[in-house]
Amino acid sequence: MARPFFAAALCLMITAGSATGAELLAPSELLKLVHQDCGSCHGMSLKGGLGPDIRPQILAHFDVETLSAIVLDGIPGTAMPPWRPLISEADAKRIAEYLLKGEIK
């Protein structure tokens, strides 16, 4: 059985309300989220673990929109969960930019 992350994400959006429009995370909080919590699977230095390596040189072929969509909605059928229930679309975009460029806006 493939785990229906997509449905779960939608369900949570409807019941809990989307986080869109929330205030942006402080840069230090955003860094902590990426390195500690994305890091649960991708490694604290983002070199990969159960999840793949997500350092800038590996992700170079992605654009910001695609990458932030993956962060928000996950990849169904894999262990990548949707983060939409927990973060705003604006913060997902900042995370995508950070992953691609190595710096926080």
Place this chain on the structure above:
Amino acid sequence: MKWLGLAVAALLVTTPASSEIIVATGDLGLVVERASGSLLLVDQSERGAIARIGGLGDLSHASLVYSPDQRYAYVFGRDGGLTKVDIVKKEIEKRILQAGNSIGGAISDDGRLVAVSNYEPGGVRIFDATSLELVLDIPTGSKTIGLVDAPGRRFVFTLWDAGETWIADLSGKDPVVSKIKDMGQNPYDALITGDGRLYITGLFGEDGLTALDLWEPDPKPIRVLPEYGRGQQDLPVYKMPHLEGWARAGREFVLPAVGHHEVLWIDGESLAETGRTPTHGQPVFAMARPDGRQVWVNFAHPLNDTIQVLDTVTKEVVHEFKPGPAVLHMEFSPRGNEVWVSVRDAGKVMIYDTHTFEKTGEIDAESPSGIFFTARAHKLGL
């Protein structure tokens, strides 16, 4: 243990040239400081830190095992580092980079071999515990998880991508590796019971777990709770649960569900479901106190500030509290009277009495994660 007292006594009664400080290690432990690549040596009896040992590389998701004499710790780092730490001298004895990306390790029942499971390159590498020289390389072509020691100089491990469990037997002149297929889709971690009989792997890609009876000459996969999530919506999993040998609680096993906020209870003999307990969040560790009377549970992000304590007779939550932000790990004292809890974002290890739930102490630590007491040296699978 009274370090200073012993040291002073030793200095008083012996000449400086032959002075020998006796260091007993049976009530010591190591706390992984994941961000700074260091270990904090702690003393259970004193509820305090003794020393910090640095230079261990990337310790995110690090774990360690102890030599049978409880003097050496073998530390498995995310960066593929295998470090042998002498906790008597409080220094690194040897460190090698054995792979690009690793996930955990084990020590053989005779204490002579240390094995490491790797994500990159996928497989298991086995080293001489004294010299850290490579003894055997077992490439699997898959991210390799759930590595444990089993009686008879064996190691058991599982392939995340291929859904197979392999058993490496190093008891004879030549190593023998046997492979068991059809363990299930995306096994994420595994445990071996304290008696070495059952190896249980949890599945991420489908509901349930798969067990092997290692007392069988030719173990076959045994499906456990294959439909536990049926009819329920799966929730996102922001951190994979961990499975270790502390799952046995009385006559049952207690195990974290995946994608559901509950722990699962199964009968220790039949492996049939005996109950479920709804929990605060996605369980990460569900750890039975050594006597089996309680189970302590912590949770995945973003609910990781909370611990729930379950009574194993009623299967109900009997205590819930919030030690602080990012509770990553718990370790019981060997007889279970205390539990030590690492609270990463508070920079503390908190200590609690497991009977009264009163806090009995705290220790400063830098982003603490895993806590490992030396009593693990004498337990199979830890």
